[in-house]
Amino acid sequence: xxxxxxxxxxxxxxxxxxxxxxPITVVALLERARTMLGLTELDGRLETVYDRLDQNAxxxxxxxxxxDHPAHIVDWEPVLKAAAAIWEQGGVPFxxxxxxxxxxxxxxxxxxxxxxxxxxxxxxMVINQMEAHTYHAAYVVTGCDKTPFAILAGLAHLDMLRRxxxxxxxxxxFQPAHVLRGGTIxxxxxxxxxxVARRAEEEGYQEIxxxxxxxxxxxxxxxxxSAFRAxxxxxxxxxxxxxxxxxxxxxxxxxxxxxxxxxxxxFNGTGNSSRIxxxxxxxxxxxxxxxxxxxxxxQVREAVAGLFACLERPSYSVGRILASNFANAVRVYSxxxxxxxxxxxxxxxxxxxxxxxxxxxxxxxxxxPPVPDIFxxxxxxxxxxxALAQQRAAGLIRGVETLFYELFRQGIPMDLDAPTVTGTxxxxxxADPNHLRADGVRENPIILHVPRRSYSxxxxxxxxxxxxxxxxxxxxTDEQIEQFDDQVAVVLFFxxxxxxxxxxxxxxxxxRLRDTPFLTRETLRSIATHNARRRGALPPAVEVWDxxxxxxxxxxxxxxxxxxxxxxxxxxxxxxxxxxxxxxYINANRRLQRVTVLLTDGRFSGVTYGPAIGHVTPEAIxxxxxxxxxTGDLLHIQLRKRRIDLLDPQALAAGxxxxxxxxxxxxxxxxIAERRRPLVQRRSSIAAPNRLQRVTDASQGVVxxxxxxxxxxxxx
Numbered sequence: 001x002x003x004x005x006x007x008x009x010x011x012x013x014x015x016x017x018x019x020x021x022x023p024i025t026v027v028a029l030l031e032r033a034r035t036m037l038g039l040t041e042l043d044g045r046l047e048t049v050y051d052r053l054d055q056n057a058x059x060x061x062x063x064x065x066x067x068d069h070p071a072h073i074v075d076w077e078p079v080l081k082a083a084a085a086i087w088e089q090g091g092v093p094f095x096x097x098x099x100x101x102x103x104x105x106x107x108x109x110x111x112x113x114x115x116x117x118x119x120x121x122x123x124x125m126v127i128n129q130m131e132a133h134t135y136h137a138a139y140v141v142t143g144c145d146k147t148p149f150a151i152l153a154g155l156a157h158l159d160m161l162r163r164x165x166x167x168x169x170x171x172x173x174f175q176p177a178h179v180l181r182g183g184t185i186x187x188x189x190x191x192x193x194x195x196v197a198r199r200a201e202e203e204g205y206q207e208i209x210x211x212x213x214x215x216x217x218x219x220x221x222x223x224x225x226s227a228f229r230a231x232x233x234x235x236x237x238x239x240x241x242x243x244x245x246x247x248x249x250x251x252x253x254x255x256x257x258x259x260x261x262x263x264x265x266x267f268n269g270t271g272n273s274s275r276i277x278x279x280x281x282x283x284x285x286x287x288x289x290x291x292x293x294x295x296x297x298x299q300v301r302e303a304v305a306g307l308f309a310c311l312e313r314p315s316y317s318v319g320r321i322l323a324s325n326f327a328n329a330v331r332v333y334s335x336x337x338x339x340x341x342x343x344x345x346x347x348x349x350x351x352x353x354x355x356x357x358x359x360x361x362x363x364x365x366x367x368x369p370p371v372p373d374i375f376x377x378x379x380x381x382x383x384x385x386x387a388l389a390q391q392r393a394a395g396l397i398r399g400v401e402t403l404f405y406e407l408f409r410q411g412i413p414m415d416l417d418a419p420t421v422t423g424t425x426x427x428x429x430x431a432d433p434n435h436l437r438a439d440g441v442r443e444n445p446i447i448l449h450v451p452r453r454s455y456s457x458x459x460x461x462x463x464x465x466x467x468x469x470x471x472x473x474x475x476x477t478d479e480q481i482e483q484f485d486d487q488v489a490v491v492l493f494f495x496x497x498x499x500x501x502x503x504x505x506x507x508x509x510x511x512r513l514r515d516t517p518f519l520t521r522e523t524l525r526s527i528a529t530h531n532a533r534r535r536g537a538l539p540p541a542v543e544v545w546d547x548x549x550x551x552x553x554x555x556x557x558x559x560x561x562x563x564x565x566x567x568x569x570x571x572x573x574x575x576x577x578x579x580x581x582x583x584x585y586i587n588a589n590r591r592l593q594r595v596t597v598l599l600t601d602g603r604f605s606g607v608t609y610g611p612a613i614g615h616v617t618p619e620a621i622x623x624x625x626x627x628x629x630x631t632g633d634l635l636h637i638q639l640r641k642r643r644i645d646l647l648d649p650q651a652l653a654a655g656x657x658x659x660x661x662x663x664x665x666x667x668x669x670x671x672i673a674e675r676r677r678p679l680v681q682r683r684s685s686i687a688a689p690n691r692l693q694r695v696t697d698a699s700q701g702v703v704x705x706x707x708x709x710x711x712x713x714x715x716x
Contacts, residue, residue: 003057004090006136006312008168022094022133023049029095030087033080037297042084049092058091058311061135063126063151065100071143071177071271072100073262077294078175082139084297085304091137096129098122103145103270103578103605104222108501110685113575116603117692119146119153119345120704123352126154130170137307138172138318144264144271148174148278149345152322156353157707159319169317173307173421174283175300176275178291179389180263182219182379183256189249190216196240205238211590217380220257221265223605224379226581228253230588233505261293266386268377269605270345273338277346279400280332281325282420283318286429290389290399309423316419319353324418326350326357326715328426330365331412332403334457336375337474340604340614341578343458347701351711359468359615359699361716363460369413373456373474374406374438374448381444388446396440401429402447405436410451453478459639461613464659465625465646468699469599469616471639475609484611485640488527488647488657489561489597490519491633495675496574496682497582497602500566504585504592513562514551518632521547522653524554527634530657532559555595562596563635567627568679569602570619571692571702580605583612597637599644601626603698611637613644615698621679622697625664628671 023046030044053059062082065072075097083093099118106112130138138155142148152174159170185193193216200209211231218224229250236246264271279289285303288295295303310316315324326346333342343359350357377383392399404426408414416427430436439449456474463469473481492513494500503509513519524547528538531554542550554560564586570576579602586592587610597611601619604612620627625646634647636657651658665672683691694705 003052003055006056019050019053026092029083033084037080039084052092058136060086060091060093060137062095063138063140064097065143069100069102069143070262071264074294075141078141081297081300085301089304089308098125100143100147108581112577113686114690116576117690119150122150123154126151127158130158140174142174143177148274149349153349153352156319156322159317160354169314171310172318173303174278175288178263178293179386180265181259181386182221182266185220189252200240207591208234211588219379225253226584227588230585266384270339270341272385273342276336277329277333280329282321285421290392292389292393306422321419322353327365328414330362331371334366334371340458340472343470344701348703351701351703352707354711355713355715356711357715359460366457370455371457372410372451373453374451376446376448383444383446391441395435398435402438406438459642461642463644466616469613471613481639484637487531487561487637489563489635489637491563491565491629493565493629493631496568497566500582504582516632524550526652526655528554528559558594564596564598565629566600567620569600573621573679575692576603578603578605583608617697617699627675628664628668
């Protein structure tokens with residue numbers, strides 16, 4: 001095909017060095033495509049490349065990831081197909097890759113403190129490379145976690161900058177990695193684990209037996225391995241298995257977890273939530289949106305053709321597509337129960353694009369009108385994201401177009417006029433009714449034609465001791481919401497995740513809470529009276545039970561609630577790592593799970609379920625009062641009112657629920673210095689250039705202050 005000529009600036013025309021230097025990189029890329037893909041017709045001679053550069057053909061950067069991430073181990077295949085398709089369309093393909101932090105690999109190590117920071121670093125690296133080599137457009141092969149939004153943030157910021165300078169708008173299309181099939185526990189190992197559960201029952205450890213069998217129901221994945229560790233640690237402590245057997249089980253589980261083809265894990269974590277959100281933003285061509293294996297050449301050609309259809313069309317630039325579809329993406333993200341992490345990333349992308357938004361913007365869109373739950377996802381009943389990709393591949397549904405259609409049909413105000421990377425609007429894409437409805441899937445549907453319930457998504461909470469926090473309400477069943485709503489919880493405080501992880505595996509943890517001097521008999525009786533009021537009158541014996549007996553009874557009945565508070569995990573303090581492991585340890589212990597809320601200034605993995613409340617602002621190291629709580633403090637959890645309040649302990653002992661009107665910083669001034677010193681010392685374990693400093697807080701996306709200062713365009 002003859003080269004496509006762009007009308008904008010052409011630094012290559014006068015840059016002799018560039019025209020001498022750059023062509024060999026293109027020739028090498030095309031030669032690799034010829035060899036590896038068998039595309040003998042590719043005419044990638046130096047002279048031809050030079051001529052295209054000189055004539056201002058579109059210079060398209062193919063952006064890939066690092067091969068040490070499971071989602072990127074087959075990147076060369078789609079990268080070379082994209083290079084061939086770009087050349088066929090008359091463009092000039094280039095390739096660069098970026099480092100990609102895998103949150104599963106970094107989980108529960110110091111590496112997790114580098115994870116969120118890598119999002120801002122990648123955004124800066126993408127801008128650097130795109131600007132230094134003056135690329136016109138990008139074909140992005142994306143993987144997991146925060147990286148897709150990191151690249152989007154960088155490209156959107158650069159698009160804003162180029163339009164401000166009067167340059168050509170920046171165009172981009174995204175190709176998410178295929179879905180990784182979940183693993184299966186080998187039959188012999190399953191039989192051995194069942195034998196452990198049977199012995200646990202015989203020896204009186206019914207909770208261990210139940211928890212082990214529950215964990216065995218899940219598809220095998222890196223996240224379930226953490227749950228197995230929690231249960232097997234308890235089994236080892238109970239003498240049911242040896243340390244050697246425990247290690248053998250973990251080894252056999254690990255080697256059967258991931259499909260060698262790689263991809264984005266099958267759970268609806270941040271990786272797949274990012275996939276769905278990017279697609280709902282119109283930034284993913286439907287040909288490559290939801291795949292079970294790497295894309296075929298023809299699918300990539302369709303995506304590249306869409307990209308070229310958007311060139312030199314300002315309303316189809318990456319920043320404009322993002323802004324036009326932001327509300328669409330928020331509603332689809334909410335309806336599908338996406339990862340809590342996206343509350344950071346959605347806000348960050350818009351701030352990088354120059355729009356003044358925060359989590360309250362996302363919350364407003366989600367609630368006006370309320371977005372229904374139309375995503376019946378399950379890791380135990382064959383409804384994971386791999387199954388969704390199979391349903392789409394079979395032609396039963398159309399993926400995000402089906403989600404878009406079903407929300408519109410439910411009266412949710414989806415913007416059908418918004419542009420997408422097909423070079424057309426949603427209205428044009430949905431004009432074809434074939435396989436559009438969710439009820440095209442008759443067996444085990446994941447996208448629903450009739451909503452499960454009228455609400456979904458992530459709630460923003462407020463308090464008398466913090467400004468904002470979030471909880472993934474879609475990650476809680478109606479029963480859990482009822483179980484924890486309007487309940488008083490006793491604080492179990494940890495200064496950091498390491499202490500929490502160690503103690504949450506301790507079988508005597510709750511016994512030590514029982515012995516705390518803050519929990520008087522009068523306080524426990526008031527908690528029981530309030531928390532159990534929907535169950536009817538308390539037994540008469542409550543009046544004569546001592547403190548320990550009352551504690552044990554309320555805990556056993558699920559009346560007493562426990563708020564595990566992990567502070568010191570915010571962006572500035574420790575990079576805002578995910579609190580997946582402590583929440584998984586709680587969920588793998590049914591005794592803890594039925595009574596425990598987790599509250600933190602850290603963040604949560606997308607696979608987290610249950611009452612996991614994170615992103616607390618201000619964070620502890622900035623003087624946030626979450627860092628001044630103590631074991632034995634009392635919290636009033638009101639999920640339906642979207643509040644959590646610190647209660648006056650004396651009033652509660654007298655039978656009254658009253659928010660504590662106290663300046664905690666003054667009342668506990670000695671704690672400030674005592675707890676700040678280890679916070680600062682702990683932060684120094686992170687490399688100085690990789691600390692999240694000079695950034696906004698979690699309610700404003702944790703972006704560099706310089707980016708925030710330039711985000712002046714109003715959105716709502």
